[in-house]
Amino acid sequence: MSELTLTVMRLGFLAVLWLFVIMTMQVIRSDLFGTRVTQRTARRAEAQRPPQPRQAPQQAARGGRQRRGAPTKLVVTEGSLTGTTVALQGQTITLGRAHDSTIVLDDDYASSRHARIYPDRDGQWIVEDLGSTNGTYLDRTRLTTPTPIPPGAPIRIGKTVIELRK
């Protein structure tokens, strides 16, 4: 093998190695400006956009909603835990700042054992406030008794909002 070929290969290999490093940096750079937030607003806009012919039969919508069956997951939609999901499999879900809660809330407005969500015998999911200081809100009403959760209704605890989804 000629000396020249080997020299070219030697330098070429180092160049290729560094090219890989530089490409990696490029990927990281494009990753830094997280796409998550913009994506989300974009999607929200899109979700609201599908427009016009929709004001019509509210009835049908309600009917369809009811028949969709039981929710399968709990989704955190606002607060520091945004995006966390927990599968609903018939177990009781506890929320609070206590570290053994199913969802550990890192929120000054939450109590250590704040609320729990559990299915009753019919499979209907119930939310119950566990005597929290700042209260648990279903839609805009503060809970006083265990209350069935209507589909899609936001449950607010401090800065955190959770929902049950199908």
Add this chain to the structure above:
Amino acid sequence: MSTSHATGNTGSNTTISPGGLPSRRNTELAMLVFAVLIPVFAYANVGLAVNGEMPAGMLGYGLGLGLMAGVAHLVVRRFAPYADPLMLPIATLLNGLGLVLIWRLDQSERLALRGEGAAAPNQLMWSALGIALFLAVLVFLKDHRILQRYTYISMVVALVLLILPMFFPAVYGAKIWITIGGMSIQPGEFAKIIIAVFFAGYLMVKRDALALASRRFLGLYLPRGRDLGPILVIWALSVLILVFETDLGTSLLFFGLFVVMLYVATERTSWILFGLTLAVVGAVAVASFEPHVQSRVQDWLDPFHTVRETGDVNQPAAAMWAFGSGGILGAGLGQGHSDLIGFAAKSDYIFATVGEELGLTGVMAILLLYGLLVERGIRTALAARDPFGKLLAVGLSAAFAIQVFVVAGGVMALIPLTGMTMPFMAQGGSSVIANWALVAILLKISDTARRPAPAPAPSPDVEMTQVVRS
């Protein structure tokens, strides 16, 4: 009928369809192709330099590496679609380069004369096993939070794995191997992952007590006496490992890992100062009476002392010369003489081969790749939403980083050399397998962390519209 349409449409509009989002899987694929081509190039380069012809196994090697990477990529696509796009390519590249370097040292007649058989085929098999474990973790570990349930079981398992080598005979002066049916395993490599799980679970529960219950003294937060318990126990344990297994690397790895995770969990600088003090005290104390450690320290302080005294070249001196003769641009793959290091040239000292044949430029690139892998791990920790995932990602990245530091620093005589393997590159089955599992767990955490937040509640209006449309 209308119902099914309604739900279908709702799904596409208000939840996330994987196709439309920057899951970055295509970026990963592109980088992965590149990461497979570079080692193939290196392989050809070595073959041309050593034998003057293209190596015969090149196609097979390239296809094998490509196949493994391809399968790994498809499984990531399926089971961790939002995972970090860089970890898999970087790990593949490092593993591929390691295979080439080991194969290059297999060609050395000097090493063959020493009775060291070909190691590359075995290493390829271990890499395949490592990738198999990587895939298994991705497929079967549905959620990293499941690991949290095994906090204290992990502690027991990790302790057993750490203590086990004490009952096996020392190999090359260190008791870090266990031998089962002719196969030797380094349990410490697996223990580092398991103990990170324990630390993450433990610190998540205890961090408030550790962070808040402290007194302020001279601008430092001093922890309460009883909160010092755990750090003292871990310290005592790592000193015991050092004394009984004479393995500075493992001991440094575990203590360092604990201090890093403690600092991350509590945000208290005092833990770092405290940990460093303890580490120095422990290391100095053990070095003062343990002959194996003493000789390592002497090699570190004066790598050339045997050359001066007896004329024989010992490994640290040979490694220094290898780095020196590499210079800035290196001697070229297959054209160095790092096989003169002799024993352990393919495992502990593989980095000296990088230093000689790729030069400072190559060493920098390789260290940067390790750094980038660690950076992606830390980035994952920042993005993770649950405290356990954060701590686990930090712990695994820290374990990886400390290991690279300990072995690279040891080979370059920055710190006393300890028998640890360069992750992914060095010869050694346990190391490759454990590090692939480590990357798989990090990928799983990053998949959860980078998964886009679910869209806000489907408003009744939107829902209704779709029914009309159908």
